[in-house]
Structures are given as structure tokens and as C-alpha cells.
Amino acid sequence: MTEQAPGANTTPGAEPSNAGSQADLTNANAAAVTGTGTGEQWLARYKDSLMGVFGSPQRVLVRGAGALVWDADGKEYLDLLGGIAVNALGHAHPFVTSVIASQLSTLGHVSNFFTSPTQIALAEKLLELAEAPQGSKVFFANSGTEANEVAFKLARAHGGKERPTILALEGGFHGRTMGALAMTAKAAYREPFEPMPAGVRHIPFNDIDALRAAMDSSVAALVIEPIQGEAGVRPLSTEYLAAARELTREYGALLILDEVQTGIGRTGTWFAGIEAGITPDAMTLAKGLGGGFPIGAIITFGEEPSLLLSAGQHGTTFGGNPVATAAALATLHVLESQHVLANVKAVSDIFADGLARVDGVSDVRAFGLLIGFDLAEDIAAGVVSAALDAGFIVNAPRPNTIRLAPPLNLTVEQAQSFLAALPALIATATAAHQLEKSS
Structure with missing residues (x-):
């Protein structure tokens, strides 16, 4: 269950070669039909062309491999939400795509x-x-x-x-x-x-x-x-x-x-x-x-x-x-x-044990890789924002709750990387929350 290296032809911002040739119509990457741009440029285009039922997107994601995704500016993220429990095998799984x-x-x-x-x-x-x-x-x-x-x-x-x-x-x-x-x-x-x-x-x-x-x-x-x-x-x-x-x-x-x-x-x-x-x-x-x-x-x-x-x-x-x-x-x-359900149980145990040890986490509910954990304060939105800045994608379904629904083939090492980062994310969100209350 190793990450697949992203293909060279999916580099963010890369212009398609020989644009307009017959070869491009049979062997082109997505940029041949979408155009290119920075994250800021894409978000401006989004605002001008799509209904606002989802609010303002936080990032423009352009490619993925396994549990990793990259945005239009080249920043890498560990996707711990999996498209809200959709990307069961992560992104661009070679067998599924083939x-x-x-x-x-x-x-x-x-x-x-x-x-x-x-x-x-x-x-x-x-x-x-x-x-x-x-x-x-x-x-x-x-x-x-x-x-x-x-x-x-x-x-x-x-x-x-x-x-x-x-x-x-x-x-x-x-x-x-x-x-x-x-x-x-x-x-x-x-x-x-x-x-x-x-x-x-x-x-x-x-x-x-x-x-x-x-x-x-x-x-x-x-x-x-x-x-x-x-x-x-x-x-x-x-x-x-x-x-x-x-x-x-x-x-x-x-x-x-x-x-x-x-x-x-x-x-x-x-x-x-x-x-x-x-x-x-x-x-x-x-x-x-x-x-x-x-x-x-x-x-x-x-x-x-x-x-x-x-x-x-x-x-x-x-x-x-x-x-x-x-x-x-x-x-x-x-x-x-690939016996992925056994991996789900093993990684779930890592999350459950690790989350329970984090200061500021008041309750953990882990059912395989559908995980919710409550925070001692209503700072879930702040944790989501801090996590995104740090390269982790998570979700806040309630003011004090974080939800994880990562790919089912997430590795132990990837889970541990989030657990290691979480105390600092909570500290950042707590400080911002206290500053907001005092202002």
C-alpha cells in the first residue's frame, strides 16, 4: 500500500506541449482542456462561474496520489477526509484507474x-x-x-x-x-x-x-x-x-x-x-x-x-x-x-490510542476509519484551518468535533504524522479563539 509517485505530466501549471496538434487530442493532460493558473486565479474563476452553494472553496486541488493531494500552487496535503469517505483507496490508484x-x-x-x-x-x-x-x-x-x-x-x-x-x-x-x-x-x-x-x-x-x-x-x-x-x-x-x-x-x-x-x-x-x-x-x-x-x-x-x-x-x-x-x-x-479491511482496523487502533493521549481532546469515537473526536473547546473550525495550513485535510461537522474519513489504505506512518502535528494545531486554534474572545 505505497504511495504512487505523481506523473510528470500532471505538474501544476505545466502548459501542454504542441497545443492544438492531433497528438494532444489523444494523449493530453487535463491542462489541455482546462487551462492553467494559480490557486488565486482559479478561485476567482470559480466565483464568477459556479453557484455558491458550497461557500468559498479553501483550495484548488489539481492532482493526487494515494492519500496525498496537491493544490494549484504545488502545496502537498495529507487527505484525511478522503472526499468525505469517498476515496476508499486514495487518489489515482493504479489498478482502479487502469x-x-x-x-x-x-x-x-x-x-x-x-x-x-x-x-x-x-x-x-x-x-x-x-x-x-x-x-x-x-x-x-x-x-x-x-x-x-x-x-x-x-x-x-x-x-x-x-x-x-x-x-x-x-x-x-x-x-x-x-x-x-x-x-x-x-x-x-x-x-x-x-x-x-x-x-x-x-x-x-x-x-x-x-x-x-x-x-x-x-x-x-x-x-x-x-x-x-x-x-x-x-x-x-x-x-x-x-x-x-x-x-x-x-x-x-x-x-x-x-x-x-x-x-x-x-x-x-x-x-x-x-x-x-x-x-x-x-x-x-x-x-x-x-x-x-x-x-x-x-x-x-x-x-x-x-x-x-x-x-x-x-x-x-x-x-x-x-x-x-x-x-x-x-x-x-x-x-x-489486498486485505485492506485489516489495515483499516490496524490504523484505526493507532488513531484511537493516539488521539486519546492528546491534551485538548475530550472524547474519541473510532469506527474503523470513520473517526470523530471532540475538543474541550468549540475550536474545531480553527483546528481545520490550522491543519490545512500545515498540510492536513480534516473536517469539522460540529463546533467542537473533528471528523476523519481517510483512504482505507492509509499507512500507520501517515496516521502518526497527523497525531504528531495535532497538539500544535490545537494550540494554534486555541490561541486564535482566546484572542477572538478578548477582542
Whole structure:
């Protein structure tokens, strides 16, 4: 699991040679079609051309290799966020990129009037990994949000007008399209777009009594994340997951696991909920599945949920694309053949032990390489900023919480480099916070 040296033809700012020649049309790097510029120049172009829904980007990243990325000005960073749990094998993994290139040069897209070997093989592989029973099926989408839209429609198809209620959890995040957004708990995300699709109720997180009180004959489905990433890496207890399965069966409701962030080895197991002994009625996947290439999926477990949507009741132009499914197959092959999940557990232990020893860290929640740690003060944004200046990419989902979701093949040495730097990052953020309070 060594870093791959970045190619010479990807040097930031390098002009393509012999611009305009036929050779450039067959063997050019990205600069041939994007142009070049400094980070400041690119950010000015961004501001002039893209919607501001993501705020102002912090850096312009131009290339990556393994867990490392470089910005437009040549600065190197250790990517401990992995595109928010997307880059399962880091950046530009040689096997994955070769499979993508081969598939793209062979068959890039087919309409949903047809299928492809990669689509079928990936569906079979996911059913195998999920230990899904006979009659289980897969539907491919392009993202986790889209997969959760399918889950929303499954719940509606199952419940009909007689069972209109979908239960979701406070703190949950399922996406920003309308069905997924209705299941997402954060009011700031939902309120600008109300009225939401009706029938979704949010109940307290990890509260079995509240779940039991909410369950009745009107409930079509319960949609939960085994670990809430956007809420600061908060796990549901195994007792809660077991109660969720028991109560949904008792009341005839679907249990839908959103494993968009936790699935595909992120927690050191293929699927966090299934590892906890739960067989859901449906499970959504995305993020790490394509190793950086956009793809989402939903698995329905058993014949009954697999028959809820009939021909024409759902579809997508790009879902199950041959290149996306080839990328996912390649990613899964590397994860299995290189025993990457064992690495996840080993590096997770390094992080958990090291973070617990850092002054200013008050709590650590490490589930494989989905890690949240709380700070003694609300300085997470300052730590993120100091980390970026020091060459580390991390994320602050809450004012006092840092989230790590690095590539699953991150090395022990890379983890230790962040742990060694963290005390100084906290000190820098603390000093800035105290200065701000005193001014």
C-alpha cells in the first residue's frame, strides 16, 4: 500500500506541449482542456462561474496520489477526509484507474434499454458481500442521495395511503434532494424548501423507548444510519439496532439502513449494520463504492421488498453506467485482494490510542476509519484551518468535533504524522479563539 509517485505530466501549471496538434487530442493532460493558473486565479474563476452553494472553496486541488493531494500552487496535503469517505483507496490508484480507462475505451455508456457485464457482476458482488438472501436485488444510482430517493419510494410503495409515516432520526443526514431532504433532520437544510414531502417524523437518536412509542400501524418504514457521520460520528447502539429490527417486523414496517458513509469497509467491516447482526429490508450505498467515481446503490433484501417497484416506477439515465460499475468492481477487488479491511482496523487502533493521549481532546469515537473526536473547546473550525495550513485535510461537522474519513489504505506512518502535528494545531486554534474572545 505505497504511495504512487505523481506523473510528470500532471505538474501544476505545466502548459501542454504542441497545443492544438492531433497528438494532444489523444494523449493530453487535463491542462489541455482546462487551462492553467494559480490557486488565486482559479478561485476567482470559480466565483464568477459556479453557484455558491458550497461557500468559498479553501483550495484548488489539481492532482493526487494515494492519500496525498496537491493544490494549484504545488502545496502537498495529507487527505484525511478522503472526499468525505469517498476515496476508499486514495487518489489515482493504479489498478482502479487502469480498469476505468480500459472500460471507457471499450464501452462508456448504454441506455437502460440494455445492460452490461460490469453492471451485472457488480450487483452479484454486492449481494454476496451483504450475504443477502435469495430474491434480493440491486438498483444502481449515481450518488447516496439518489439511492436514498429510491429508499423513500420503497417506503411509499410499501405503505401506500394507509401507512403514510416514515420515521427517521434526529441528527440524521440522508441527502438534499426532496425525498432524502425530508428524511434529513437538520432544520436549516429543510426550511428554505418547505413544504417537504409529507409523512416524515424525526424521533430522538438512540432512544429505544422513543422508537417504541413512535411505532404503530401507520409506519411504513424506519430509515437510520448505523453511525451518523454528519452529526459528529455518533453510533447507534447494538441494542437500538436490534430493537429497530424487532419493532419494524412486529409492525410490518421496512427497516432501511443508510450505509452511504459507513458501508464498503469504512468501519473495518463491509457494512456496519450487518456486522451488528441486522438484516435490513433495504440498504443504501455510495461514497466509497466507486473509489472516487460517482456511483450509488440500494440493495433490497428478500423477495418482498425487491418487488415493491415494478417496471417504469423508477429509473435513471446514468445509474449502472459501465464505467462506474467497473470502477466499483475494481475498488472491491483491491479491498479484498489486498486485505485492506485489516489495515483499516490496524490504523484505526493507532488513531484511537493516539488521539486519546492528546491534551485538548475530550472524547474519541473510532469506527474503523470513520473517526470523530471532540475538543474541550468549540475550536474545531480553527483546528481545520490550522491543519490545512500545515498540510492536513480534516473536517469539522460540529463546533467542537473533528471528523476523519481517510483512504482505507492509509499507512500507520501517515496516521502518526497527523497525531504528531495535532497538539500544535490545537494550540494554534486555541490561541486564535482566546484572542477572538478578548477582542
